[in-house]
Amino acid sequence: MVHPDGVxxxxxxxxxxxxxxxxxxxxxxxxxxxxxYGDDLIENRPSRYTAEEQLEILNNHPFFTxxxxxxxxxxxxxxxxxxxxxxxxxxxxNESVP
Numbered sequence: 001m002v003h004p005d006g007v008x009x010x011x012x013x014x015x016x017x018x019x020x021x022x023x024x025x026x027x028x029x030x031x032x033x034x035x036x037y038g039d040d041l042i043e044n045r046p047s048r049y050t051a052e053e054q055l056e057i058l059n060n061h062p063f064f065t066x067x068x069x070x071x072x073x074x075x076x077x078x079x080x081x082x083x084x085x086x087x088x089x090x091x092x093x094n095e096s097v098p
Contacts, residue, residue, distance in 0.1 A: 061085075061094065068092050 003012070034041050047054065060069040062085050067074055071090035085094040 062087075063094075 003014075030036060031041065033044050035044055036042075049057065058064050062068060062075055068087040068090060070092040071087060073087050073089040075085075075087075086092070
């Protein structure tokens with residue numbers, strides 16, 4: 001049920017435990033510093049990049065954008081993740097990326 005105008009009390013029945021749930025008393029939380037990958041709880045590894053550096057890479061690296069960050073050349077295809085990226089137009093290379 002959707003509540004476009006909100007609920008009229010401090011409690012929403014949509015969040016009550018499901019009586020038909022197979023998972024009895026199984027905790028549905030994730031330890032701090034860990035993430036679920038399928039059915040496995042895996043410890044998060046610290047990143048070598050700051051949050052700002054990660055955002056910069058996501059916004060500009062051709063692996064995510066398909067575009068050279070220096071000249072705007074659109075790559076025809078993506079090399080595998082462990083392959084170096086080289087722009088044939090301007091010479092940019094991801095080997096210079098920290």
